[in-house]
Amino acid sequence: MRFLLILAVLWSGCANTPGGPAGPPAPDRAFFDEDIYPLLLRDCAFPECHASSDRFFRVFGPGRARLSPDTGMSAPPTEEEIEEAYQRARSMLAGAASADRSLLVRKPLEVDRGGAPHMGIDEHGRDVYPSVDDEGYQLLLEWASTGLPRGGS
Amino acid sequence: MRALAAAVLVVIALAPGRASAFRLGETYAEPAIEGGGGERWFTGSSSDGHTCAVCHRGGEAPEVELRGLPELGYVPGETYELEIPLPDATTASATLEVVDALGAGAGSLSLPSAGAPDLCAIVGGNPPEVAAAIASARKGRRIATLDGCGADRRRVSWTAPAEPRGPVWVHAAIVAADGSGDPEGDGVRVLSRLVPSYGNAGEAMRVGSPACSATPSAPASPSALVVLALAWIVRRRYGLQST
Numbered sequence A: 001m002r003f004l005l006i007l008a009v010l011w012s013g014c015a016n017t018p019g020g021p022a023g024p025p026a027p028d029r030a031f032f033d034e035d036i037y038p039l040l041l042r043d044c045a046f047p048e049c050h051a052s053s054d055r056f057f058r059v060f061g062p063g064r065a066r067l068s069p070d071t072g073m074s075a076p077p078t079e080e081e082i083e084e085a086y087q088r089a090r091s092m093l094a095g096a097a098s099a100d101r102s103l104l105v106r107k108p109l110e111v112d113r114g115g116a117p118h119m120g121i122d123e124h125g126r127d128v129y130p131s132v133d134d135e136g137y138q139l140l141l142e143w144a145s146t147g148l149p150r151g152g153s
Numbered sequence B: 001m002r003a004l005a006a007a008v009l010v011v012i013a014l015a016p017g018r019a020s021a022f023r024l025g026e027t028y029a030e031p032a033i034e035g036g037g038g039e040r041w042f043t044g045s046s047s048d049g050h051t052c053a054v055c056h057r058g059g060e061a062p063e064v065e066l067r068g069l070p071e072l073g074y075v076p077g078e079t080y081e082l083e084i085p086l087p088d089a090t091t092a093s094a095t096l097e098v099v100d101a102l103g104a105g106a107g108s109l110s111l112p113s114a115g116a117p118d119l120c121a122i123v124g125g126n127p128p129e130v131a132a133a134i135a136s137a138r139k140g141r142r143i144a145t146l147d148g149c150g151a152d153r154r155r156v157s158w159t160a161p162a163e164p165r166g167p168v169w170v171h172a173a174i175v176a177a178d179g180s181g182d183p184e185g186d187g188v189r190v191l192s193r194l195v196p197s198y199g200n201a202g203e204a205m206r207v208g209s210p211a212c213s214a215t216p217s218a219p220a221s222p223s224a225l226v227v228l229a230l231a232w233i234v235r236r237r238y239g240l241q242s243t
Helices: A002-014 A029-043 A079-091 A135-144 B002-014 B025-029 B202-206 B222-238
Strands: B079-083 B092-099 B108-110 B132-137 B141-146 B155-159 B168-176 B184-195
Touching: A029 A079, A029 A135, B025 B132, B025 B141, B092 B108, B108 B141, B132 B155
Parallel strands: none
Antiparallel strands: B079 B155, B092 B141, B092 B168, B108 B155, B132 B141, B168 B184
């Protein structure tokens, strides 16, 4: 009887109850497929950057690097590639109180504009998005805001 | 019939190799979702940021130089024939653009007007294609794309701005592909050269970079570029002379 009681307590502790640890946000998937995946392909998905299995945040697709070596370089994006990019991107929102504070949104932004440190600075020492006015930044923020409160910027 | 098929295979086998993924100029403007550049040209200019080195890697950087830049500074409205001699014409490709201190296009680029255009090698008896193309982008940028297709000359004409606009930067990124069809094993050379306006060689000194730097490092920080642009505007407006 005592064993069953302990088991019941442990089980209740593992259950995904409201107020317990939450998974990453689940921002809009159709928005991601339509606008964010192409944006990440354009700005992030290079073999020396985030089209690499060495990185946590990774985006694979046509003209860059492929998730599967069996996929041709120019073949359309596979469902697995888009799904992988979506899951990685939403994971970059985890733990943030608001969209504008998430790593996904802050990493490609200049540090002196509120961005987070990022190895992806260019030949001129600049990050991907020079300011919060950049349309790429705004698009990322808009998408992240479908899974988190937008925040102040 | 068998002989014809064999001949076709031989022609294909002997065709010049091309640099991988972005071998054709129009690829840079195509949507990223289709494998294109999404209007990134990877020149390394301050308006583009990325260079070809974000994809191509692992190979030896080609020994190349950029010829035809005015050594004493550009004369407004003057046209200069720029040339990038490449060690291996069949597998090397390049992009090139000229921007001002704020990253806007400076002057215009066009295919050479004198003589025949640079042509790709003849493949399969077809008429040779032109190896270079000019694309337009936002901020008045003009980008020359030079295909790796067997042409033995890579030239482009640059006409300097009609009015002095301070120093300009010529950016070129050259890929020497290994012909594997992927970016691995390819070498990249990035050239970044500062060209002052004629009679203002001091412009080059003020941004802390030699006039003909061939290093891939930045000619100046963005803040330095802004300061330089403001100084030039003040000088133009109030007629201050440099000492």
